Amino acid sequence: MSEPYNHKAIEKKWQEYWKEHETFKTDVWDFSKPKYYALDMFPYPSGVGLHAGHPEGYTATDIMSRMKRMQGYNVLHPMGYDSFGLPAEQYAVNTGHHPNGFTQKNIETFSKQLRELGFDYDWSKMISTSDPEFYKWTQWIFKKLYEAGYAKHIDMPVNWCEELGTVLSNDEVIDGKSERGGYPVVRKNMKQWVIDQPAFAEKLLEGLNEIDWPESTKEMQRNWIGKSTGVEVKFQIVGGGEFSIFTTCIETIYGITFMVLAPDGDIVKGLMDRVENKEEVQAYIDETVKKSDMDRTELNKTKSGCELKGLHCINPVNGKEVRMFIGDFVLASYGTGAVMAVPTHDQRDFEYAQAHDIEMIQVIDGADVSEHAFEKHDYLGKGCKLINSEEFTGMVVEDAKEAITAKLEKMGVAKRTVNYKFREWIFARQRYWGEPVPCVYKEDGSIYFLPDDELPLVLPELEDYKGKNGKAPLENATEWKQYDRNGVKGTRETSTMPGSAGSSWYYMRYIDPHNDKEFANQELLKHWMPVDLYVGGPEHAVGHLMYSRIWNRFLFDQGLSPVKEPFKKLVHQGMILGSNGIKMGKRFPEFVVNPSDVVEEYGADTLRLYEMFMGPLEVSKPWNDSNVQGAKRFITRVWNFFTEPENIIEEDDGKLTRIYHQTVKKVTNDFEALGYNTAISQMMIFVNEVYKAGRCPREFAEGLIKMLSCVCPHVGEEIWQRMGHDDTIAFEPWPVYDEAKTVxxxxxxxxxxxxxxxxxxxxxxxxxxxxxxxxxxxxxxxxxxxxxxxxxxxxxxxxxxxxx
CATH class of the missing domain: 3.10.20.590 (Ubiquitin-like (UB roll))
Incomplete structure (x- = not known):
């Protein structure tokens, strides 16, 4: 009878072995094998430590990298920390301690927990975005973006959070509040560093056709970019002045009955002296600037607005005067800051017209559009004919588009163009704990970027880490701010970069993390890029995943990245829910599962096996304590049988041949497809058959343990050793199956x-x-x-x- 399965002793033993022998250290210069680069979205090292959701995605990449290593690949599976961010800064504000100490302590905690889970990370390549050796190159890439004209310093409306004392990007604002902390966010004009995302729009759209990503994520990115092809038309304002609108439905131009301008745009500013209801308009503008772009567009359910009384514009196609309004759903930062309104053929325009008692003119045949005949009236579109459209009446929509555009082009008031919803990425943050922007404002007002030999520009240590009166905390660093070197005098930029800066290129640094001459060796990048498998949450679809694609594409265009797209295959793991079926969190603390507690009671192998067996990787699943116990029972069952020497026979007696080869085939194929739950189920079926047979040929026993070791590496190593092997199982050849024997x-x-x-x-x-x-x-x-x-x-x- 074998000794009882003792998960604590076994897991401690093999974690020490892997650390001592650097088992998973990757020789990135070994080009003799095919490469496989598996990557997890690296975590922010919070003070709370890992939660039960972290191990799910990490285990998924760990299983894949272990299998690929056995299949003869040179595997790179690194880990690091996205360590700049607000929590560490708030800790510094509250305690007066430098946030780096808080961050380093959290990194140590996370690393300890990750080691306890048995992941095959190459810890020699660990990076931290707040390490000056890393962010030197973040600053360097940003400097390159500036030199190429993509990073700009402009005056623009931004999302300002007074409580956090900083600007926030659109994806950091939810329902008019900051994503972190839930504090109110308002709009205000500020000088900002931005990155010109729209310049990359077409390349990003093209790149989506080349990558193996969830279609839902690709569609979210397409929608976020929001490409539309149409016509830009000039409208003259009665009494002087003009503005332009962009439309994809030029065939409806005869149905315009009003115009809507962005309340906070330059067009309205230039017209305020001519507005008859100035107080009413100004009050509406003041209310609008308190709202974020999300509040004004995607989340906007109201049809609020205000007429610019006394102002009209001229429809160039027929010379008719059109009333002018402002409405908060029109953004100064998108398109031209003005939209034409055709209430009979656009739902939003229809509801706005009803709310403000504006006339409607139907210009496309096919429905009765009187106010009492319908509740919802969409644009009728393809195959329909125009009415009330002068010489174009009777034309089908497709022909009318071209004919009306040609007429307006001939008049010199229109041009064909492409528009995007995509806007500049607001890149400056009035925070301390982030990468300093490595530039100086010279006495003559020009911008001077630090030469390469002055990078990294390291954060100074402060006594007061809190910004005041809308100014960045680095304004408190009075000596650090002053620059006088190499004949250049001026003041340093005191805003810092957003947390998403370092994560936009970190996947490259893992390949060559200790290089102090360049951000990564070009020969290594050519060999290792792109990342073969990237696993992380879907919440990053239009944030981190978009930013990473932009930075990588920029570096590709500069000849500094060998690939157009950084992540070949992307998988989103589902959420691990509480046993009540609700996301784990502060609301129901009694349902929050601490993975360290599970490891202590049942073992890391049990936790890994359980989370992979819960269901398909991409699906959210509730925690179930009894099923954790079931996972432990299966491991114990394997242990009890395969550590008994008399249960292993040297010759194949034929009893298990077919089921073994079927198991190897299914596990191999399911692992490749990340179908870990069904692969584990097949291994369980095989073990049941082994128990029925009472004996197992050595080849089959070793094959099973190799496959199982990818999911449960500690017990896999221990059983492998007890089978008489001296070396780690990690580099053993992957078992193969004979197709003929699976039938x-x-x-x-x-x-x-x-x-x-x-x-x-x-x-x-x-x-x-x-x-x-x-x-x-x-x-x-x-x-x-x-x-x-x-x-x-x-x-x-x-x-x-x-x-x-």
């Missing part, structure tokens, strides 16, 4: 009399017809009481005896 040799068929089943018969698939029929007659001999007139055999399915 069932026998099949059970029905035996019928006059089409009614009277029994069953097990036959060989290659058995001849006469032999099968003879066996079938034996099975139903007592029922053959009449004259046989016909004997029918459908191979592999039935024998039917027809009788009178």
């Amino acid at each position: 069932e040799d026998t099949v059970e068929i029905a035996v019928q009399i006059n089409g009614k089943t009277k029994g069953t018969l097990a036959i060989g698939k290659q058995d001849p017809k006469d032999e099968v029929i003879a066996k079938a007659k034996d099975v139903i001999a007592d029922k053959l009481t009449g004259n046989i007139v016909k004997e029918i055999y459908v191979p592999g399915r039935i024998v039917n005896i027809v009788m009178k």
Whole structure:
């Protein structure tokens, strides 16, 4: 009888072994093997430590990298920390301590927990975005973006959070509040560093066709970029002035009954002296600037607005005067800051017209659009004909688009153009704990970027880490701010970069993390990029995943990245929910699962096995304590059988041949597809058959342990050693299957009399017809009481005896 399974002793032993022997250290210069680069979205090292959701995605990449290593690949599977961010800064504000100490302590905690879970990370390549050796190159890349004209310093409306004392990007604002902390966010004009995302729009759209990503994520990015092809048309304002609108529905131009301008745009500012209801308009503008772009567009359910009384513009296609309004759903930062409104053929315009008692003109035939005839009226579109459109009346929409555009082009008031919803990425933050922007504002007002030999520009240590009166905390660093070097005098930029800066390129640094001459060696990048498998949450679809693609594409265009797209395959893991089926969190603390507690009681292998067996990786799943115990029982069952030497035989007796080869085939294919739950199920089936047989050939036993070791590496290593092996299992060759041996040799068929089943018969698939029929007659001999007139055999399915 083998000794009892002791997860604590076994896991401690092998974690020490892997650390001492640097088992998973990757020689990135070994080009003799095919490469495989598996990567997790690296975590922010919070003070709370890992939660139960972290190990799910990490285990998924760990299983894949372990299998690929056994298949002969040189595997790179690194880990690091996205360590700049608000929590560490708030800690510094509250305690007066430098946030780096808080961050380093949290990194140590996370690293300890990750080691306890047995992940095969190459810890020699660990990075931290707040390490000056890392962010030197973040600053360097940003400088390159500036030199290429993509990073700009402009005056623009931004999302300002007074409580956090900083600007926030659109994806950091939810329902008008900061994503972190839930504090109010308002709009205000500030000088900001931005990155020109729209300049990359077409390349990003094209790149989506080349990568293996979830279609839902690709569609989110397409929608976020928001490409539309249409016509830009100039409108003259009665009494002087003009503005332009962009439309994809130029065929509806005869149906315009009003215009809507962005309340906070330059067009309205230039017209305020001519507005008759100035106080009403100004009050609406003041209310609008308190809202974020999300509040004004995607989340906007109201049709609020205000007429610019006394102002009209001229529709160039027919010379008619059109009333002018402002509405908060029109953004100064998107398009031209003005939209034409055709209430009979656009739902939003229709509701706005109803709310403000504006006339409607139907210009496309196909429906009665009087106010009382419908509640919702969308644009009618393809195949319909124009009405009330002068010489274009009777034309189908497709022809009218071209004809009206041509007329306006001939008049010199229109041009064909492409527009995007995509806007500049607001890149400056009025925070301390982030990468300093490495530039100086010279005395003549020009911008001077630090030379490469002055990078990294390191954060100064402060006594007061809190910004005041809308100014950045680095304004408190009075000596650090002043720059006087190499004949240049000026003041340093005191805003810092957003947390997403370092994470936009970190996947490259893992390949060459200690290089102090360049951000990564180009020969290494050519070999290792792109990342073969990237696993992380879907919440990053239009944030980190978009930013990473932009930075990588910029570096590709500069000849500094060998690939257009950084992540070849992307998988989003589902959420691990509390046992109540709700996301774990502060709301229901009693349902929050600490993975360290599970490891202590059941072991890391049990936790890994359980989370992979819960269901498909991409699906959210509730925690279940009893199923954790079931995972532990399965591991114990494997331990009890395969650590008993007398249970292992040297020769294949044939009892397990087919099920073994079927298991290797299914596990291999399922691992490749990240179908870990079904792969584990197949291994359980095999173990059941092993118990029935009472013995297992050594080849099959070792093959099972190799496969299982990817999911449960500690117990896999221990059983492998007890089977008589001295070296780690990590580099053993992956088991192979024989396709011919996966096929069932026998099949059970029905035996019928006059089409009614009277029994069953097990036959060989290659058995001849006469032999099968003879066996079938034996099975139903007592029922053959009449004259046989016909004997029918459908191979592999039935024998039917027809009788009178």
